[in-house]
Amino acid sequence: MRDLLGIGDGIGWSVGESTISEESAPQRRGFNQALFTAGYTLIGAGLGALIITRISAHLGWRWAFPIIGAATVLVVIGLAIVMRDRPAPTTHGPSDWAAGFRALRNPSLVYLTIMGCAILAWLAVTIAFDQLFLTQVRGFSKLDAGSIAAVWGLAGAAGQIVLPLLSDRWERRPVTLAGSLACAAALVAYLTGGFDKTGMQLLLGTIGFCGFGILPIVLATCVSESVSDDIRGAVLGVTNFFGVIVGSTLMPLVGGVIADLFGLTGAMWILVASQLVIAVFIMAVTETAPRVLARTAPSRSAA
Numbered sequence: 001m002r003d004l005l006g007i008g009d010g011i012g013w014s015v016g017e018s019t020i021s022e023e024s025a026p027q028r029r030g031f032n033q034a035l036f037t038a039g040y041t042l043i044g045a046g047l048g049a050l051i052i053t054r055i056s057a058h059l060g061w062r063w064a065f066p067i068i069g070a071a072t073v074l075v076v077i078g079l080a081i082v083m084r085d086r087p088a089p090t091t092h093g094p095s096d097w098a099a100g101f102r103a104l105r106n107p108s109l110v111y112l113t114i115m116g117c118a119i120l121a122w123l124a125v126t127i128a129f130d131q132l133f134l135t136q137v138r139g140f141s142k143l144d145a146g147s148i149a150a151v152w153g154l155a156g157a158a159g160q161i162v163l164p165l166l167s168d169r170w171e172r173r174p175v176t177l178a179g180s181l182a183c184a185a186a187l188v189a190y191l192t193g194g195f196d197k198t199g200m201q202l203l204l205g206t207i208g209f210c211g212f213g214i215l216p217i218v219l220a221t222c223v224s225e226s227v228s229d230d231i232r233g234a235v236l237g238v239t240n241f242f243g244v245i246v247g248s249t250l251m252p253l254v255g256g257v258i259a260d261l262f263g264l265t266g267a268m269w270i271l272v273a274s275q276l277v278i279a280v281f282i283m284a285v286t287e288t289a290p291r292v293l294a295r296t297a298p299s300r301s302a303a
Helices: 002-023 026-058 061-082 094-105 107-137 142-169 172-192 197-224 229-262 264-282 290-302
Strands: none
Touching: 002 026, 002 197, 002 229, 026 061, 026 142, 026 197, 026 290, 094 107, 094 229, 107 142, 107 197, 107 229, 107 264, 142 172, 142 197, 172 197, 172 264, 197 229, 197 264, 229 264
């Protein structure tokens, strides 16, 4: 069942981000792609943490699946009604995927793929272990843990609007660097500080704001702007493929092994390491923000 969910998730991500990139003006691409991603964070991680914990507390966890499934059917119907198709490219098929893999010869795309693995590891390990950390290590009740986790998603949705918008106006690299370092610092305090519920909400809100804020920049916008239009969808699919395999699939397994050997807090340190990996590699990526490139173009031409 989880594999079937993953098929739909993978299709939605790469096709959705590629479509938004095609439909958006270059100077608004980062914001529009972030707005798309923020829906997952706001509804899934934010409101979902409140809704699902209460459904399971009052109706039992089994009822969560048909309720969420019914809502998903409505979304799919609405998408089928309003989404328009562009003409198919003249060249398509297996060669597109080959071109997508060949694009990884670009060092920036390799670094972005590594960063994609790291940001999805941050996301997947948080989802897998944070509730257990809050209830079993820190001793919060199930409802209090849900309230704390909800701030992660709600603040994350705000971060996914603010940070990509800032990266549109300034540069992708410094915004991502600042977000990853701030996220790592807040995570260290979250894991070691022993704060009460309010303190944990503030820290997890900071973590969500910064971590979710840089997610669409790393996974979608920088990748979209690093390749030509004809292979953008394939490259987004290829980079996301590696990110999901390593970050979303393998790292929670690694986290489980670490949790068994060293405790849940040990597994949560993967989150800090993931953000530091992003901070290291982002400065090696070629800047892609259109407004920044437009400002520097005259100076490059004069030189």
